[in-house]
Amino acid sequence: MLTLKRIGIDTHRESIAYLSRSCAHYHVEEFQAFGKIEVKANGTRIPATLNIVDDDTLLGPHELGLSEEAFRLFGLPPGTIVTIDHPRAVESLDAVRAKIQGQVLSDAQYAAVIRDVAAQRYSKMEIAAFLVGCASFMTAEEVLGLTRAMAEVGQKLRWDGKTVVDKHCIGGIPGNRTSMIVVPIVMAHGLTIPKTSSRAITSPAGTADTMEVLARVDIGTDEMRAIVEEIGGCLVWGGRVNLSPADDVLITVERPLAIDTREQMVASILSKKLTAGASYLVLDIPVGPTAKVRSQADAVRLRKLFEYVGGQLGLMLDIRITDGRQPIGRGVGPVLEARDVLAVLRNDADAPADLRERALLLAGALIESDPALRGGQGIHRARALLDSGAAMQAMERIIMAQGPSGMALTPSAIMQEVLAPDDGVVGSIDCLRIARVARMAGAPAFKGAGVDLLHKCGDAVRRGEPLYRIHAGLPTDLTFAAQLAAQDNGYRLTRSSRP
Amino acid sequence: MLTLKRIGIDTHRESIAYLSRSCAHYHVEEFQAFGKIEVKANGTRIPATLNIVDDDTLLGPHELGLSEEAFRLFGLPPGTIVTIDHPRAVESLDAVRAKIQGQVLSDAQYAAVIRDVAAQRYSKMEIAAFLVGCASFMTAEEVLGLTRAMAEVGQKLRWDGKTVVDKHCIGGIPGNRTSMIVVPIVMAHGLTIPKTSSRAITSPAGTADTMEVLARVDIGTDEMRAIVEEIGGCLVWGGRVNLSPADDVLITVERPLAIDTREQMVASILSKKLTAGASYLVLDIPVGPTAKVRSQADAVRLRKLFEYVGGQLGLMLDIRITDGRQPIGRGVGPVLEARDVLAVLRNDADAPADLRERALLLAGALIESDPALRGGQGIHRARALLDSGAAMQAMERIIMAQGPSGMALTPSAIMQEVLAPDDGVVGSIDCLRIARVARMAGAPAFKGAGVDLLHKCGDAVRRGEPLYRIHAGLPTDLTFAAQLAAQDNGYRLTRSSRP
Numbered sequence: 001m002l003t004l005k006r007i008g009i010d011t012h013r014e015s016i017a018y019l020s021r022s023c024a025h026y027h028v029e030e031f032q033a034f035g036k037i038e039v040k041a042n043g044t045r046i047p048a049t050l051n052i053v054d055d056d057t058l059l060g061p062h063e064l065g066l067s068e069e070a071f072r073l074f075g076l077p078p079g080t081i082v083t084i085d086h087p088r089a090v091e092s093l094d095a096v097r098a099k100i101q102g103q104v105l106s107d108a109q110y111a112a113v114i115r116d117v118a119a120q121r122y123s124k125m126e127i128a129a130f131l132v133g134c135a136s137f138m139t140a141e142e143v144l145g146l147t148r149a150m151a152e153v154g155q156k157l158r159w160d161g162k163t164v165v166d167k168h169c170i171g172g173i174p175g176n177r178t179s180m181i182v183v184p185i186v187m188a189h190g191l192t193i194p195k196t197s198s199r200a201i202t203s204p205a206g207t208a209d210t211m212e213v214l215a216r217v218d219i220g221t222d223e224m225r226a227i228v229e230e231i232g233g234c235l236v237w238g239g240r241v242n243l244s245p246a247d248d249v250l251i252t253v254e255r256p257l258a259i260d261t262r263e264q265m266v267a268s269i270l271s272k273k274l275t276a277g278a279s280y281l282v283l284d285i286p287v288g289p290t291a292k293v294r295s296q297a298d299a300v301r302l303r304k305l306f307e308y309v310g311g312q313l314g315l316m317l318d319i320r321i322t323d324g325r326q327p328i329g330r331g332v333g334p335v336l337e338a339r340d341v342l343a344v345l346r347n348d349a350d351a352p353a354d355l356r357e358r359a360l361l362l363a364g365a366l367i368e369s370d371p372a373l374r375g376g377q378g379i380h381r382a383r384a385l386l387d388s389g390a391a392m393q394a395m396e397r398i399i400m401a402q403g404p405s406g407m408a409l410t411p412s413a414i415m416q417e418v419l420a421p422d423d424g425v426v427g428s429i430d431c432l433r434i435a436r437v438a439r440m441a442g443a444p445a446f447k448g449a450g451v452d453l454l455h456k457c458g459d460a461v462r463r464g465e466p467l468y469r470i471h472a473g474l475p476t477d478l479t480f481a482a483q484l485a486a487q488d489n490g491y492r493l494t495r496s497s498r499p
Numbered sequence: 500m501l502t503l504k505r506i507g508i509d510t511h512r513e514s515i516a517y518l519s520r521s522c523a524h525y526h527v528e529e530f531q532a533f534g535k536i537e538v539k540a541n542g543t544r545i546p547a548t549l550n551i552v553d554d555d556t557l558l559g560p561h562e563l564g565l566s567e568e569a570f571r572l573f574g575l576p577p578g579t580i581v582t583i584d585h586p587r588a589v590e591s592l593d594a595v596r597a598k599i600q601g602q603v604l605s606d607a608q609y610a611a612v613i614r615d616v617a618a619q620r621y622s623k624m625e626i627a628a629f630l631v632g633c634a635s636f637m638t639a640e641e642v643l644g645l646t647r648a649m650a651e652v653g654q655k656l657r658w659d660g661k662t663v664v665d666k667h668c669i670g671g672i673p674g675n676r677t678s679m680i681v682v683p684i685v686m687a688h689g690l691t692i693p694k695t696s697s698r699a700i701t702s703p704a705g706t707a708d709t710m711e712v713l714a715r716v717d718i719g720t721d722e723m724r725a726i727v728e729e730i731g732g733c734l735v736w737g738g739r740v741n742l743s744p745a746d747d748v749l750i751t752v753e754r755p756l757a758i759d760t761r762e763q764m765v766a767s768i769l770s771k772k773l774t775a776g777a778s779y780l781v782l783d784i785p786v787g788p789t790a791k792v793r794s795q796a797d798a799v800r801l802r803k804l805f806e807y808v809g810g811q812l813g814l815m816l817d818i819r820i821t822d823g824r825q826p827i828g829r830g831v832g833p834v835l836e837a838r839d840v841l842a843v844l845r846n847d848a849d850a851p852a853d854l855r856e857r858a859l860l861l862a863g864a865l866i867e868s869d870p871a872l873r874g875g876q877g878i879h880r881a882r883a884l885l886d887s888g889a890a891m892q893a894m895e896r897i898i899m900a901q902g903p904s905g906m907a908l909t910p911s912a913i914m915q916e917v918l919a920p921d922d923g924v925v926g927s928i929d930c931l932r933i934a935r936v937a938r939m940a941g942a943p944a945f946k947g948a949g950v951d952l953l954h955k956c957g958d959a960v961r962r963g964e965p966l967y968r969i970h971a972g973l974p975t976d977l978t979f980a981a982q983l984a985a986q987d988n989g990y991r992l993t994r995s996s997r998p
Contacts, residue, residue, distance in 0.1 A: 008554030009517065012531050018508065025975070027944045032511050037757065054567065055507030058557065068553065087977075097757065100634050125752050128624035132631040135599050244576075253624050256535065258596065440585075445526045476524070480585075 001025045004041070004080040007065035013252045014124055015073060017048035017084070018065030020056070024492040026084060028052050036123060038087040039064065041080050046073050047087050056286050073120060092116045093126060099133035107145035114149035116291075118246040127253040131264065138263040144309050146263070147459035151313075155221065155242040157277040159228075162192045165366050166278035168269055170302075171203070171283055172292035174435045174451075175329040178284070179207045180235060181359035181386070184394035186366045187233040189386040193366075194228040196238035196276060201255050204438035204450055205334050213338040216403040227401045233399055243275045244268065260292065273315060273417075280316045280369040282362050286324025290431040296321070317494045318365045322358065326429040326457050329355035331411075333443035333450015333471065339409055345392040354456070358405035360386065368460050412448035414478050417466035418485045424493030426459045426467075433490030434468075441481035442473025450484055455491075467491050500524045503540070503579040506557075512751045514572060515587070515873065516547035516583070517564030519555070527551050535622060537586040538563065540579050545572050545945035546586050546620050549756060572619060582809035593627060598632035606644040608713050613648035617745040626752040627683040637762045643808050645762070650812075654720065654741040656726075656776040661691045662863050665777035667768055669784055669801075670702070671791035673934045673950075674828040677783070678706045679734060679840045680858035680885070682945055683893035685865045688730040689885040693727040695737035695775060700754050702939035703949055706835050707736035712837040712946055713894075715902040726900045734897055742774045743767065753950035759791065765804050772814060779815045781861050785823025789930040795820070796918075811916035817864045821857065825928040831950015832942035832970065838908055838951045844891040853955070859885065911947035913977050917984045923992030925958045925966075932989030933967075940980035941972025948972040954990075966990050 002025060007018055017039055019028045031037050032050045039046055048070050053059040064082050066074055076082075092112035095105055105113075111132060115223065116122055122130070138146070169180050183195050197207030197217075208217050217237040219227070224241060227234045239248075247268045254260065262425040273281050283306060286292075287299045299321045312316040329340040343351035344359065363386075364379030385391050434451055442449035452469040456462055467489060472478035504804040506517055516538055518527045530536050531549045538545055547569050552558040563581050565573055573579075594608035604612075612629060615621055621629070637645070646663060666681050682694050696706035696716075696820075707716045718726070724742065726733045746767045753759060772780050782805060785791075788797045798820045809816040828839040828851040842850035843858065862885075863878030874879065884890050933950055941948035951968040954960055966988060971977035 008552060008557060010531075010551040010553060011521070019733075021509070027941070027972075030944050031942075032509075051511070051566075052509040053507060054509060058507065067550075093757075100631050100758070102635065123621075123755070124624045125627035125756060128627035129631045129756055129758070132599050132628045133635075136601065136635040256622070257624060257628055259599070259628070260593075301940075442526070442529075445529050463805070 001080050002062060002064040002084070004076060004078055004082050005059065005063045005065045006071045006078050006492070008066055009067045011067040011069055013249060014373070015046060015048040015070035015120055016051050016067040017070060018051050018053050018059055018119040018409065020059050020061045020063065021052050021054050024061045031084065031086070036087045037471045038075060039066065039082055040085055041076055041082040044074060044076060046070060049123055053428055062351070077445060083242070090116055090121050096126065096130045096133055104139055105142060105145070107148060110142070110145040110149040111152060114146070114153055114246045117249050117270070119155040119248060124253055127250060128257060131250065131253060131257070131259050134263060135259055135261050140305060143263045143266055143305060144312050147267040147271045147274070147309050147313065150244055150246045150267055151274040153246050154244045154271065154275035156275050157194070157221065159192065159277050161415045163280065164192050164194060164278050165280045165369055166193065166195065166276060167362055167366060168275055168284070169283045170265060170269070170274070170292055172431060173324050174204065174327040174332040174431055174438065175337055175340065175355070176286070176358070177207060177210055177337045177341050178355065178359040178362055180211060181344050181355070181391065182363045182366065183233050183235055184231060184345065184391040184398065185382050185385050186362040187231065187394040188390040189370065189372065189381060190232065191366065192228065193233040194224060194276065195233065195235050196241050196243065198238055199237065199302070199451065201251065202439070204332055204435050204443035206444070207235070207335055209444035210334045210337040211235045212342070212405060213334045213390070213407050213409065215399040215405055217383050218404045219402060231397045231401050233398065234402065236402065238272070243272045247271065262302050262305055266309055270306070270309055270313065270315065274313055278315065280366070281310070282365040283317060283319045284322055284362055286322045288324035288326070288431065291324030318368070320361065320365060324431070327431055327453060328358055328455045331450060332434055332438040333441070334447040335411055336407055336450045336452050345386070345395055347387060370434045407447065410448060411450070411452065412446060412471040412473060413483050414472040414475060416470050416478055416482050418468050418470065418489050420461040420463055420465050420467050420493065422463050424461060424492055424495055426455050426457050426461065427492045429457060430490035431438055437470060437481050437485050437490065440477060440484050441470050442477040446473030449477065461493065501561060501581050501583070503562040503575060503577055503581050504558065504562045504564045504853060505570045505577050506566055508566045510566040512748060514547040514569035514619055515550050515566040516569060516903060517550050517552050517558055519558045519560045519562065520551050520553050521560045523560045530583065530585070532842055535586045537584045538565065538573060538708060539584055540575055540581040540619070541576060543573060545569060548622055561742065566748065589615055589620050589937050595625065595629045595632055599628065603638055604641060604644065606647060607650040607981040609641070609644040610651060613645070613652055613745045616748050617652040619748060623752055626749060627756060630749065630752060630756070632706060634758055634760050639804060641809050642762045642765055642804060643811050646766040646770045646808050646812065647772050649743055649745045649766055650773040653743045653770065653774035655774050656720065656724070658691065658693070658776050662779065663691050663693060663777050664779045664856050664868055665692065665694065665772055665775060666781045666861055666865060667772065667783070667789055669764060669768070669782070671930060672785045672823050673703060673826040673831040673937065674836055674839065675785070675855070675857070676709055676828065676836045676840050677858040677861055678694055678844055678852065679710060680854070681761065681843065681862040681865065682734055683890040683897065684858070684862040684881050684884050686730065686893040688866050688869065688880060689731065690869065691727065692732040692763065693723060694732065694734050695740050696734065697737055699943045700750065701938070703831055703934050703942035704836055705943070706734070707838045708943035709786070709833045710734045712833045712904060712906050712908065714898040716905055718901060730896045730900050732883070732897065733901065737771070742771045746770065761801050761804055765808055769805070769812065769814065773812055777814065779865070780809070781864040782818045783821055783861055784818060785821045787823035787825070787930065788927070790823035792823070794890060814840055815868070817867070819860065819864060823930070825929055826933055826952060827857055829952045830949060831933055831937040831952070833946040834908055834910055835949045835951050835970070843890060844885070844894055846886060874896065900901055906946065909947060910949070910951065911945060911970040911972060913971040913974060915969050915977055915981050917967050917969060917988050919962055919964050919966050919992065921959040921962050921992055923960060923994055925954050925956050925960065925990045928956060928994040929989035932987055936969060936980050936984050936989065939983050940969050941976040945972025949978065962994065
């Protein structure tokens, strides 16, 4: 009845179908009132949200258009004869409504919801309804059910026989690029650590963005496996590995809504570790007034939920609650962070001490998983491997195996300094503010953009002395970022104790 | 920097902005990650969701496109020079997050949320988050706050000095077209009743759709006021009167999500009655296994919430809990319902008795508001006005004042009968099923489409005898509707008691 047309519109993980208002075969407003339609051809069917087109040059009365995402999901060529139908009810939405009404859901209900989410049968508002319904309360058993369900739809990695370790930080601390130091150290010790990392979504850099300054990270499952079998580890982007397709969809709603519950965090992180095949996980929970976790009590509650769910899933967990009161290292943004990481790995005299110590703590915890070692020796072994240059050599192996990027380690020259408004001692640095300024400056889209912190907590500064430098991608970015810093530069100065 | 282009896409009450991926001025993926942007020109600014265009024929690198809804909101001509920005935080979303976390919100917080919803500053997923957050619990005080907030953003009608009465049914019962009988009766008594009604969204007909068979209903505030001042009442579509702009937005998410809480219902209905200037309201709450309210206990809880909120707002309420175990009248769909209404008004011998009695009950309750009448005389007065033809004359005055449509009262000839599969007595009729079959048949888009019930509860039927007729808009509609009826025709037959 209708012929398929690909519409070059990227609707950000929402499947949209386009029909002409003068469609020859259906009353389009009628279908739009129900919010969703089903597009069908040759036994294939996908749900989509309907947009009505009033422009004949865009779509004719005998055509059906699909947005890029919907076209990819549908998987049939332009010109295919398609029909539309009222959507089959997405049955798992009954479970969402039950959750909204305050019920406890079973493992089977979570499995059904997550299968449908991963298959993109939920609209964004339906995803929002699920997330908010869960936010009001979830039992620990429910978190376990959700975690299992999310792992179930991911592509599982198998490492025949090898004990695989992993490391994760819940995030939120700018510059906290410890993975790029921890992975080479534990590889140098001989452990297997196939590390996948995310790209930034709303932060100025994810580990994948920063690692990309040094090497290719856009690596699929087979190539990743080959690299890990050869050298014992990797530092790749998780986006090609498809560990958690449901999480990839949920996050497109969690981020704009700023819903970031403990329960969703635990399910998201542990489901990925489960599909990645890890059996020992060191988890970093930074605590601070502008970190994701604001108090020690909250951190302990989060730790216990991680331990309960991880334990039920057979994952050994070592959870470290760390100091998240300010950014780690100096650089915030891909190139600036890569510079700090290399300084630590090369044992440069001016390498940021906090980044080095945090990485040694976590690497030590991972090395403790080695039964051959005496208890408590992990951190000493980690320090020895870093000091000797063995970790740097491991990083070089990773870079060679993944493919060096050959990118210059030069921050952008479009630069402006943010000056201390007064004499004083740096009392605190707002992680959220620094991240926003760096993001506005163009990180991570521009590798050389970001913020370079010249002072950290405890430093005495004089009025007019620079607190940090903003490196921007474009002149307009510098304007946005400098405006933001002018409103609030994120630094709190206390009166100097000097006479 | 960018020039404005109108994109002929109707995105169903969601503002969408389109930017080329090769946009010359901004990193578009960067903006998309945050979900929303702000489009600005000459002091005007609107928020919008960003879609990225990969097709140069649709949008160039120096253009910004707006969907029909966004273009209308923005209100500036094509070619206007526009810029984009990161959206100012919608501050009321903090209240939404507080609600999600289980807090009780203040009147001021509801006012802020509803102002932003009405101004379309919320995306659909943000609206979903608000609705689901409220669904987990709301105090009666909160419902009052929400109702006040929703009334506040509506366009208030003033009827200097006149006492204005109104009538409302919470809906869900096919064929329940009592307003078109009640309004003429109470007008004939001399009361003022400026009735606005909705069009169907997911049902086979709203009162506005059915009234449109007889007269024009697409009438703005000024014309409505003139009509009511002249003849004492009207039966118009509420869409042009703008009584509840926030509700118009909320409903685009409530319907597809099928979230229909008591609290939202009370706020939606009472806020509209408040802006419409009513001081006395008769409310019909039908109860039945396939009605919106399923049990007497639920109906009483709902009644009490209506009474509390209405009372606080100074609205006199007479709430009638009625029988909602089957459709009312025979026809379901605009033309078929209009036929039933006219049969009652004309006192035809075969007019549906249930529709007549329900209308008299509600009209009598409204007439009781007249202090000149002895208590309990309302229903007798209503019956006298109907029997004498005074009500029919009032309906003729309404039709003349609004403008007769001159539409034929003929059901569609594309017809199929649904037959009894066995001998038996009609035990129950599923309201939801009958509504869906009528809707699939093309109602209300096709005025003559719908379902004509030939038997009601208690009727004895023989195998092969028709239970109802489906009248369809198009042959494809008849196929959809007949398939649905073949799966389940909505009738439950019990064994005949005859020998």
